Amino acid sequence: MDKKSWPLWEVFIRSKHGLNHKHVGSLHAADAQMAIENSRDVYTRRMEGISIWVVESKNITASDPNQQEAMFEPAVDKIYRHPTFYNLPDELEHM
Amino acid sequence: MNIVDLEHEFMKRIKADQKIEPKDWMPEKYRQTLIRQIAQHAHSEIVGMLPEANYISRAPTLRRKAALLAKIQDEAGHGLYLYCAAETLGVDRDTLLDELHSGKAKYSSIFNYPTLTWADMGAIGWLVDGAAILNQVPLCKCSFGPYARAMVRVCKEESFHQRQGYEILLTLCNGSEEQKKMAQDAVNRWWWPSMMMFGPSDENSKHSAYSMETGIKKFSNDELRQRFVDQTKPQADILGVTLPDKDLKFDESSGHWKYGEIDWEEFNNVIQGNGPCNKIRLKHRREAWEKGAWVRDAASAYAAKKALKNSESKQVA
Ligand SMILES: [Fe+2]
Numbered sequence: 166m167d168k169k170s171w172p173l174w175e176v177f178i179r180s181k182h183g184l185n186h187k188h189v190g191s192l193h194a195a196d197a198q199m200a201i202e203n204s205r206d207v208y209t210r211r212m213e214g215i216s217i218w219v220v221e222s223k224n225i226t227a228s229d230p231n232q233q234e235a236m237f238e239p240a241v242d243k244i245y246r247h248p249t250f251y252n253l254p255d256e257l258e259h260m
Numbered sequence: 261m262n263i264v265d266l267e268h269e270f271m272k273r274i275k276a277d278q279k280i281e282p283k284d285w286m287p288e289k290y291r292q293t294l295i296r297q298i299a300q301h302a303h304s305e306i307v308g309m310l311p312e313a314n315y316i317s318r319a320p321t322l323r324r325k326a327a328l329l330a331k332i333q334d335e336a337g338h339g340l341y342l343y344c345a346a347e348t349l350g351v352d353r354d355t356l357l358d359e360l361h362s363g364k365a366k367y368s369s370i371f372n373y374p375t376l377t378w379a380d381m382g383a384i385g386w387l388v389d390g391a392a393i394l395n396q397v398p399l400c401k402c403s404f405g406p407y408a409r410a411m412v413r414v415c416k417e418e419s420f421h422q423r424q425g426y427e428i429l430l431t432l433c434n435g436s437e438e439q440k441k442m443a444q445d446a447v448n449r450w451w452w453p454s455m456m457m458f459g460p461s462d463e464n465s466k467h468s469a470y471s472m473e474t475g476i477k478k479f480s481n482d483e484l485r486q487r488f489v490d491q492t493k494p495q496a497d498i499l500g501v502t503l504p505d506k507d508l509k510f511d512e513s514s515g516h517w518k519y520g521e522i523d524w525e526e527f528n529n530v531i532q533g534n535g536p537c538n539k540i541r542l543k544h545r546r547e548a549w550e551k552g553a554w555v556r557d558a559a560s561a562y563a564a565k566k567a568l569k570n571s572e573s574k575q576v577a
């Protein structure tokens with residue numbers, strides 16, 4: 166059997182604080198079930214999570230690092246999307 | 261962009277403290293330097309499990325046994341994080357393992373020394389993991405993203421390793437005369453090999469300059485070694501053990517502990533494969549890999565069969 170046949174999986178964990186699943190790392194496993202079990206052993210030994218997602222790395226589509234400027238630069242000058250852009254009087258509370 | 265411009269852009273990013281990610285352009289030398297270093301680091305983690313594994317069945321209490329098991333399991337995890345980081349650079353794990361098992365790849369020379377008594381578990385945790393932490397903390401800020409992120413996880417886990425080791429020695433040092441002797445003997449044997457973990461002195465370190473320039477390394481070998489001595493000496497005093505260096509003395513003007521000459525001949529010998537345990541470590545690694553082959557094959561066969569079944573039932577439906 167081909168010893169190089171175990172695919173790579175990306176591992177995502179949700180902490181008990183209920184935030185989004187967060188990428189924590191990757192590992193090799195023969196199938197999804199094994200990927201989950203190994204993720205539990207490697208990435209949640211200190212109560213780091215209460216839920217695990219695994220996805221085969223080859224199924225992830227990533228943005229092109231060469232397109233970084235074109236992709237993300239347009240957001241830079243749109244500071245009016247942030248609450249601090251607006252000039253309001255100091256006595257106004259809770260807004 | 262031509263290669264000169266690309267290199268220029270790359271160095272600009274390094275100087276601006278931006279992380280380099282796997283798909284970014286990088287000089288071939290940077291890639292190769294990282295593959296070599298991360299692989300060596302990964303190998304060290306998993307070979308490092310072997311000297312301590314000897315004592316899982318010999319731990320004096322259940323508490324010590326549980327802690328030692330947990331530490332060794334952590335080291336396996338460290339190996340995994342690091343192999344994954346190396347793989348993002350385009351090598352595959354089986355190639356790296358083949359290089360370890362054939363003796364082509366190097367790992368930290370420290371793991372080629374034998375563990376003779378239970379006190380060695382204390383000395384390893386305190387000194388070996390202690391030295392490893394000093395090496396690893398600056399790597400959390402290294403210029404290559406996946407390596408830096410792996411190191412953040414590793415460093416979070418390391419601190420308990422050192423503390424459990426120190427506690428083992430503390431217990432022995434508060435025990436009978438015989439136990440105190442055992443602790444001192446372990447410290448005598450592990451001190452100099454631990455000092456060597458920081459690598460050759462700065463003037464003889466052939467990879468250092470490039471690694472410093474490209475932000476892989478933040479401090480020189482000798483700087484980190486000095487930090488280790490300064491930090492360890494007061495800890496030895498608390499234990500009541502001496503460090504086996506007759507030249508060790510505090511230098512008022514620099515505020516540092518000056519230490520004696522390191523036996524570089526011994527260091528080079530162990531690196532070349534002639535340490536007391538090089539052969540047995542590799543033998544055990546190879547055996548573990550070969551004996552696990554049927555498990556890996558069975559898991560692959562099972563996964564293939566399940567995938568086939570899945571696709572058949574989809575066709576029926
Ligand atoms: Fe480790």
Ligand SMILES: [Fe+2]
Pocket residue numbers: 335389392418421
């Ligand atoms: Fe450790």
